[in-house]
Amino acid sequence: MREPRRIPPATIARLPLYLRELEELGEAGQDVVSSRVLSELTQFSSEQIRKDLAYFGAFGRRGIGYSVGHLAAAIRRILGIAEEPELALVGAGRLGTALLRYLGRRHAGLSVGAVFDSDPGKSMGQVEGHRVLPASAIAEEVRQRKIRLAAITVPATAAQEVFAALVEGGVQAVLNFAPVKLKHPSVFVHNLDLATELQALAYYGQAKGGTGRERPDA
């Protein structure tokens, strides 16, 4: 079975975590790894790991395990980070800068294609080594550079407008940190509000609330 119409989103969300462990194993000199070992590292069941990978093909060798290097390369291809796609970042505030640092420090397979900010002061300068363009240039710049990925780290009031410009420029997938639910029929949006995450966390911090188990999805 190769690449059915639709892969479970839960599977896609786990692939980067497998990749993270594979890269560590590779740096440690490991050539081969079994789903059992990956299971211990990631805390996902070994069957689940095998099933996730099987959606995309047969990468392992029976009786042996998976080649660390080959599997990592396969996951990068699947995720589309093998060719280092460019990311557009809108909002060069604290959170945006934090993201730029993350990407600069670790090699995630993503490059920063463009950084935007509506603040003229920031628009003139540089942030984390990237030139900052004015928000008014979003649509054109994104289109010209054929950027498909974007992250929005602007205040709530600006998010909708910025999103429209990104969509106009042809962006295909957006990670939105602003506390506004963005939606579009043909663009993938992942809304990730940090305040909301903390509020959900609070539930599990209550005496009676949490069972002590880890959250199953993350």
Added chain:
Amino acid sequence: MREPRRIPPATIARLPLYLRELEELGEAGQDVVSSRVLSELTQFSSEQIRKDLAYFGAFGRRGIGYSVGHLAAAIRRILGIAEEPELALVGAGRLGTALLRYLGRRHAGLSVGAVFDSDPGKSMGQVEGHRVLPASAIAEEVRQRKIRLAAITVPATAAQEVFAALVEGGVQAVLNFAPVKLKHPSVFVHNLDLATELQALAYYGQAKGGTGRERPDA
């Protein structure tokens, strides 16, 4: 049916989003809201909203809808943010500072109880109006102030150690941004690696990858 043993995590994750819309409705002067209207605002189905709320009791009036104020208060109680619990933040870098700003700007129902950083320079100063304590003080400070919630925004190498100190201090729930999978049998952990999120996003930014639909879980 009132408060069964275990509430679906997906339900808990949606409650803050309902709350966000309820607060906006309240500021707009709305007294009553139907699950239909909440559905349009949040993009979750009205049945799902009703079912989520029904886990905790019957808050609505048939034929009328839900009282905006009462429902908001109920959700705050359920999440445990009615009494404004304190949060411990470890790591006063870019991301940590961004989080502090988020919490300062919006009233999320959480207060910042303590901020820690291993950098002596930061430990002496203030960040976003909060005094920064040395990482060595984590366990004792958390225990003394009875802090149950924590966020970790430190580099990967420090995360495990910091986590151990928080657990020692008696923390009950942790939001971990470091690219390390933290786990503990009696403490709830939500691992949220931003680089990982971006890598998963890349999948949906591919030509063939995404169907254009929004991610169902967020």
Added chain:
DNA sequence: GGCTGTGAACGGCTTCACAGCG
């Protein structure tokens, strides 16, 4: 008539059990 609350049906993800190779 409108809207909530909820058992039943449905669907999708996970777990189980095992067949298939090395």
Added chain:
DNA sequence: CGCTGTGAAGCCGTTCACAGCC
């Protein structure tokens, strides 16, 4: 014998359909 790959079963959350109230 070890480990992968996979149909089948189980489970959990969402959707459906409707009863119950206002």
